[in-house]
Amino acid sequence: MAGEGTELTAETTEPPETNKSTGTAETPETPETAGAAENPGEELRYRSATLAACEEQPVTTKAMAKRLPQLVRKALALAWRVDRRAVVTLLVCQALSGFMEAFGLLATTSTITALIAGGNMGDNLLDALPSICVLAGAAGLRAVLGIAVNNISGRLSPRISREAELQMLTAAVNAELSAYDHPGFNDKREAADRGAEVAQDLLTESQDVMACVASLVAAAGVVTVLHPVLLPLLMLAAVPQGIASVKGARVHYQTSRAMAAERRTLSLLRWFVVDKDTADQLRSCTMAEFLLNRYRAIGNRVDSATDKAVHQGARYAIVGAMAGGLAAGLVWVALALLLASGRMSVASAGTAVFALSTVGSSLRGVVGYGTRLFRTGLYLDDWAEFIEEAGGHRLNRGDLAPPPPRTVRAEALTYRYPGADRPALEKVTLEVRRGEVLALVGENGSGKTTLSKLLTGLYLPTDGTVTWDGKDVTDFDPHALWTQTAIVPQDFAHWPMSARDNITLGQLHEGDEAVLRAAARSGAAEVVDGLRSGLDTLLAREWFGGVELSGGQWQRIAIARAFHRPAGLLVMDEPTSALDARAEHRIFTGLRDIARDRAVVLVTHRLANVAVADHIVVLDHGRVIQQGTFGELVDSPGLFQELWILQNDRGVPAPRSEKTPGTP
Template sequence: MTETTGRLRGGDADAGESDADTPTRETLTFDHPGGDSLELAELLTGRSMARRLPSLIRRTFALAWEVDRTAVVWLLACQLVSGVSAALGLFATTAAFSVLIDTAHDPGRLGTAVPAVAVLAGAAGLRALLGIVIQGLSNRLSPRICREAEYRMLEAATNAEQAAYDHPGFNDRYDAAERGVDVSQDMIGQSQNYISSLATLVAAGVVLATLYPLLLPLLLLAAVPQAMAAIRGERVTYLAVVATHKDRRVMSMLRWHLIAKEQADQVRTDTLAPYLLDKYKASAKRVEATNDRAAWERAKIAVVGAVATGLVSAVVWGAVLLLLGTGRISAASAGTAIFALRSAGTGLQGLVGYGRDLLRTGLYLDDWERFVTEAAGQRLERGDIVPDRPRHIALRDVVFRYPEAERDTLRGVDFDVRQGEIVAVVGENGSGKSTLMKLLSGLNLPTTGTVTWDGVGVADLEAQAMWKQTSVVPQVFARWPMTARENIHLGQPRKEGERAVLAAARASGANDVIQTLRSGMGTLLAREWWGGVALSPGQWQRIAVARAIHRDAGLLIMDEPTSDLDPRAEHRIFTGLRALTGDRAVVLVTHNLANTSVADRVVVMEKGRVVQSGTFHELIGRPGLMQDLWRLQQDRDAYRPGGDS
């Protein structure tokens, strides 16, 4: 499941239980960054909309300008012509009404209405045609804007330091930025609809001001109650969305846990479904109650708005009739004024509706911009020295602390590995082994101290060139939805071609897996893709090891490379590990201490420090952490039948 951001907070004890009897219980609440926030509700006022919307439209067209300038020019030109044609149509209405009124006394003059009617028809037809063109241009720009926003986000993320992902909230902000990418394609359509509504309103205002200047303030008077009711109604609806957000996210999470394959067996064997369904119903009832209150509140606002609009309309109609009765405007002008007022009302409704949509989309676009800016601020800024295969990698007095962590993960670490050497790293969980691997490979830079490849600090090396000399089998390895062959060569085949892929597969035991696949190396390894094949965790691990071997880099890091393998497959890899050294430096992380016997040296870590170093036999033969762990791993007397428990 994605999209949700969970935060644990201290919760109250159950009703009837005292704080003294019940420990503090943390409850899961969701804090989703992005458009579903009170920030938008605060912007849903006439003043805020007038202040923020122009900048949103400028940003939208600036992004569109970068992806397709020709389409933007045509879109704006069509909007301008459409607005002018709307005004011409209203002006032609006056002429048509005048002729029609005159023909009531002189039918012979009916033919004089043809030019005005032709202008009306032409304006209507032109606007319809322009609407089609505008829609087509918007459809052309939308996916391009989305693609550009997505590319910028991906480019910023993939070129940021690995440490960026360790900053609290970075992944949350990435999720929010993805939503910004998704809605970016709506921005151009919403912007052009807003501009179109504004053009309609302006055209009506120009016509009314031309007919009789007093009609323009009447237009504004008629617009006020409609606008206020629409904005207040949208605010109530949106506040309900915000109020129910957490419950809706909980419902989404529960739906996923109830039906997803990953835990479908446990939902059944633990008979958990009724309990989770009760939680789902409780959240659903809270959502329904909030929505009911919002619906009632919006209905009251709509009634008040309708009454106010009716009263103001009566004033407007009275003013039009007064102007008509006193001869200040003609009957034809009065008819045109009626059409203009209706047109203005339509434009006003569009301004409120499309303006609300733009505000919400704009907040998500803000999330996108914030993430791109943040990732750019953590962009890889390394040196330009291109390394050869490393002969000696050394850490000296290295300290490393993750962003905003309370304590150092590594403290005063000295470590060496040389070409042709296997160094095993062991230690209990949380001792800093995986962090050490990230420093060796240059994924992270030390907080203090130095990490050097052949005497050159990793910060001075060209990052991509350094990683080309690095092969890693991480604890959690990628299972790419590609063929078996692609999963091994990763789009970077060696000059030996297929022979290199087959050799790597044989060395890891992956060839035994591939031989059973229906299309061999060409089999798609993705069950969720139509026609794909699913592998077991152990089979996938063989593929991951083959991938690292095929890379033929100068530094090979294997972090628990056989955790899912059976004894035969594990034996195959470790007996062949020595043959892999040659001109490689090999670092092995493992909890199976027997496997460290293949290493030239074993480094023992405890609480972020190196506490022992030596050969396997030296370390298990002298007091220390390695000997303690070895004895615990060999002690199985308590598990024998009849043994003490």
């Protein structure tokens, strides 16, 4: 998790070293970083280009005001993709609701005029009855429209969130694999998760803003008809609180973004504390209290920053409320003067009171809902930013569909990871043909796995070419290319699916007969035979009550996946690291048979296993330093011979002599 494109660094004055396999900065391994308690100045902390950009370009009040119409349009655009008819209905309901608001306010004047007229109160009530009915009808219709709006919003909101998630997932899966090696890409992906999650709030908050705006327009029109001077005074009363709310929202959002790095660290620590894979080491190494103390310390920093933001927002709110209260007093003074001077009738004054109340609440609603909408929009910006970022890494290759390759060749191949100070591979030339087994050998970090990803088109070269039957891999449609590849990676997925689906990966070829044939070749047949429901057994005990496999059993399933695919290029990267001697022997004795109709690339540290290979390439720091057959390399001085000698330098110790207890 720590190496997913985000810079995981310690706070030091020295520049961090660079991981050649990921291109991300890492903390140098020192006693100080191993025990941060000895040096409180160095702490586990993420560094993100996204967060730095946010700090360099703080959000302004003007920017927040300009964004609201854009966000409403974005909400409606997302909703339009989901259900156009519902969007039209929503807008019509909002317009009708605003019309009913104005109609009701205008009827208020007639009602008050009839009620305060001289004469018998009963006659006055009869005179006021029509306008009262209009008021009641308008209120009832507005209530019905409000229910309809809430119903439409409730149906659309989760669909909008899912649409946003689908767009994000589509952007991610259509990005080059190398995108994950770019620092910041995973930061943006995680921020986009939050944006997609809150996308469902976008429509609700937008319709709240639209409702307040409709009510405001209706009431403001009535107030203007009653007397033009009232509206600007009322606007003046609402502005201070609006500015205060906007400033408070800005503080909360910027604090949330600044603490995103800390929250990611907390998430990382939670993972290690509760994950099954580390549970035994957490206990045997007595690390629980150490990690919990780290968690508390980082949590305290988050709490401190949150408290500061809350207090700052409260101060803005107090100042805004005081200024708004003074301005509201001016409104009521103006209303009293207009009434006293005869420029406004009592009935009009009564209507003005209702209208002013409506305008005030609508303005506060616009500010309040608008602030929430803006904050949601900022998170949605993260979503849009990731989609744009992923689009910059979009799979943009040719459209040819390759047949199973007869020859896969790398020519002067160079590859540099993003941000790395030197190439992971440099000027590598080799080829593997159908029916052959090519073995890649070298020490850790020599570039073997990187080379295998380039041969399969998962990475594209920085320089040089990878060709299949003479055609550059960039000329092929990537998905069509990958249908001709089968890979057994070092870290293979444990899919929470049935044993059958874990082998076929949803791509059935010749039914269960092909599945069982692949399982037999990989040794997974023994695993399947021992399962309670055979191929139908669910392999996800901790999630759905399924069956849990051992590491070696999972590796057999992973090999069966590759054997099941009718692909022309098979890459096996440390395919037997978790297998016992019998299972490993089965794989390598059957590898020649597998290679009859495939080109096979084998990556392994166990040199005894490469004896099966037709050709062996020895890599050192990204360069080819030796190549030949097993016999040639064992007999030739060089790195291969040196590693072979070291792997076989295992003398059998003599039995310990029996000694009397207590004697030296």
